[in-house]
Amino acid sequence: MKFSFAALAVGFGLVLAPASLPAQTPAPAPAAAETEPSAEELAKQEAAMMKALGAQFEGTGKIGSRAEVQIPEGFVFFGPSGTKKLLKQWGNLIGGNEEGLIMNQEHGWSVVFEFDDVGYVKDDDKDELNADKMMKMFKDNEPAVNEARKEAGLSAQHTLGFTLPPRYNPDTNNLEWAIRFNFEGTPGEQVNHNTKLLGRKGVMQATLLCNPEELEAVQPEYQKVLTGFKFNQGETYAEFRQGDKVATYGLVGLVAGGAAFAAGKAGLFAKLGVVFAKFYKFIIGGVVALFIGIKKLFGGRENSQYQ
Secondary structure, three states, X not given: OOOOHHHHHHHXXXXXXXXXXXXXXXXXXXXXXXXXXXXXXXXXXXXXHHHHHOOXXXXXXXXXXXXXXXXXXXXXXXXXXXXXXXXXXXXXXXXXXXXXXXXXXXXXXXXXXXXXXXXXXXXXXHHHOOHHHHHHHHHHHHHHHHHHHHHOOOOXXXXXXXXXXXXXXXXXXXXXXEEEEEEOOOOOOEEEEEEEEEEOOOEEEXXXXXXXXXXXXXXXXXXXXXXXXXXOOOOEHHHOOOOOOEOOOOHHHHHHHHHHHOOOOOOOOHHHHHHHHHOOOHHHHHHHHHXXXXXXXXXXXXXXXXX
16 A cells, blocks of 8 residues: 555545646656655654554553553553554444553564453352353343444454353452354454453453464463563552442453453454564555554455454
8 A cells, every 4th residue: 555645634634625727738747666665764654653652662561550561572562542543443442441452563463451440359259150151141142242333333243152261260360261253244263362350449351362273372472461460559459458349240240241342342453463563565554544544454354353
């Protein structure tokens, strides 16, 4: 995709008035041969895009005001503003709780962090995480999910089953599960791996976004990313005090709520990470798409997989 100032101007709501045509339009001059952007130009475009998104390549990424995550080598982190810009551009429903996104630059798989201030979630029902009952909840909620997606101009999605049944780790206070799904009219399956990180005042949702065939291979690095996550002092699960707000549901409710969560968040075009890893010819298309709102990003895809 070739960069166009006119297209960019339209994307920002600018009006470009057409020039008056002369009585006789002269024959157009021979078109100049297209030249590839130089390495220096590509570097400038990359830097501008990353600056606009607030990208961070090392150190500690601040996930809103409640938590942080260490940025491993080979990853890029985006804070609340950059995360929302990216997800909205990729065709997702934005709930407003998106507080961070960390992406593997080489392979493109990502983790999105969202915080829900529901209060302290008790884990008394940790022995009631029945996979069959949980799946029925997802299926029962699917019509409402797809109605919300339809209103947002997105295709219907269908839950196919668990690749990882719900399980809870009482030592880390993490609840996780993974679900297979597909989009209506789109071949292939997708997978979302969800982790609920319980805190003193609510729950941090960490969603792993990758292609199904990558899930097993990605797991070690994904778990490593999570070990670099921590709530800020005063926000941890162990710091609960009497009088704190307590959620009206437990672990079962968190999994059931994942069905509603899926109305807007059901995957990501994982390979989009290649854009950040290589840039080259695709970087211009990425910049234009980011600021103009082109939905068919790279290869004419109609659906982002994080929807």
